[in-house]
Amino acid sequence: MVITGASGQVGTWLAKHADERGLDAVGLGRADLDVTDAGAVSALDLDPETVLINCAAYTAVDAAESDADGAAALNAVAPGLLARRTAETGARLIHVSTDYVFGPSPAAPRPWEPGDPCAPESAYGRTKLDGERAALAADPRTVVVRTAWVYTGAPGAKDFVGTMRRLADNGVDPRVVDDQVGSPTYASDLASGLIDLADLLAAQGDRPGAVVHAAGGGSAAWFDLARAVFAGLGADPQRVSPCTTAEFPRPAPRPAYSVLSPASWTALGLDPLPDWRDALDRALA
Numbered sequence: 001m002v003i004t005g006a007s008g009q010v011g012t013w014l015a016k017h018a019d020e021r022g023l024d025a026v027g028l029g030r031a032d033l034d035v036t037d038a039g040a041v042s043a044l045d046l047d048p049e050t051v052l053i054n055c056a057a058y059t060a061v062d063a064a065e066s067d068a069d070g071a072a073a074l075n076a077v078a079p080g081l082l083a084r085r086t087a088e089t090g091a092r093l094i095h096v097s098t099d100y101v102f103g104p105s106p107a108a109p110r111p112w113e114p115g116d117p118c119a120p121e122s123a124y125g126r127t128k129l130d131g132e133r134a135a136l137a138a139d140p141r142t143v144v145v146r147t148a149w150v151y152t153g154a155p156g157a158k159d160f161v162g163t164m165r166r167l168a169d170n171g172v173d174p175r176v177v178d179d180q181v182g183s184p185t186y187a188s189d190l191a192s193g194l195i196d197l198a199d200l201l202a203a204q205g206d207r208p209g210a211v212v213h214a215a216g217g218g219s220a221a222w223f224d225l226a227r228a229v230f231a232g233l234g235a236d237p238q239r240v241s242p243c244t245t246a247e248f249p250r251p252a253p254r255p256a257y258s259v260l261s262p263a264s265w266t267a268l269g270l271d272p273l274p275d276w277r278d279a280l281d282r283a284l285a
């Protein structure tokens, strides 16, 4: 297994789980492989038994609005370069993507399936969707795994759970949006699932490419997640109060509803990722 973007949230957990499972995994951080460097990617040493998991991405959703070229190089173009290399070598590519490829929710929202129409509203979402398409065009055996609302929750982490942890500890009482609902996903659980998928692809080499969804079970608003962090730390959850997205404007629009259905994942014979509440308890422990 080869992991690109190995120093990020998911990449770090992939390396940990691979080590725990005694798997042969090579983690490549940005300094080891710049995935936007076409020459470096085309020289990547892969063989037909290798599963390459691409976790490298431009994940600063708001910054992407004013850095469309930077976001596109990493999110839209690089996946195609990696896929061209897996097609050349016979290796398999798992490319991680996002719930932000979806746009405004229908009147009666239900968890999104991979075949639902995409209509990204942000530069991040548009570039990630372009990257999915580039990867599948260059190597149709690519498996695109869309996930959502990823956190590690580690003390000091800048992700949402890490941030709420810091606010709770520092006596800050935040207002948090309660009109964006999604699928909070613990990076450890996602990484474990991605390794299960890599095992499956290694065992069933002729399995076709696909787009699938893998995210924490259940659904929550950011406000619910924030209150659950406070409660999990023994702080009073009432210290978190709700606000609307309109009251808290950000450069990039976010989908109001981006819950991902696990059906495409379990249809592969893989275990669904645990419920977000169970995952959060483990992340905070």
Ligand SMILES: NC(=O)c1ccc[n+]([C@@H]2O[C@H](COP(=O)([O-])OP(=O)(O)OC[C@H]3O[C@@H](n4cnc5c(N)ncnc54)[C@H](OP(=O)(O)O)[C@@H]3O)[C@@H](O)[C@H]2O)c1
Binding pocket: 004, 005, 006, 007, 008, 009, 010, 011, 029, 030, 033, 034, 035, 036, 054, 055, 056, 057, 058, 059, 074, 096, 097, 098, 099, 128, 146, 147, 148, 149, 150, 151
């Ligand atoms: N975070 C979320 O909430 C979320 C939600 C849905 C989907 N996703 C997707 O999940 C995947 C993993 O996300 P994550 O949360 O683990 O992101 P992350 O923590 O931001 O990690 C991304 C990694 O990409 C690396 N990187 C940046 N530019 C690179 C380059 N040119 N070449 C190689 N590596 C480069 C970064 O390196 P540095 O450490 O050096 O910056 C970082 O380690 C991404 O595809 C993301 O779009 C994330």
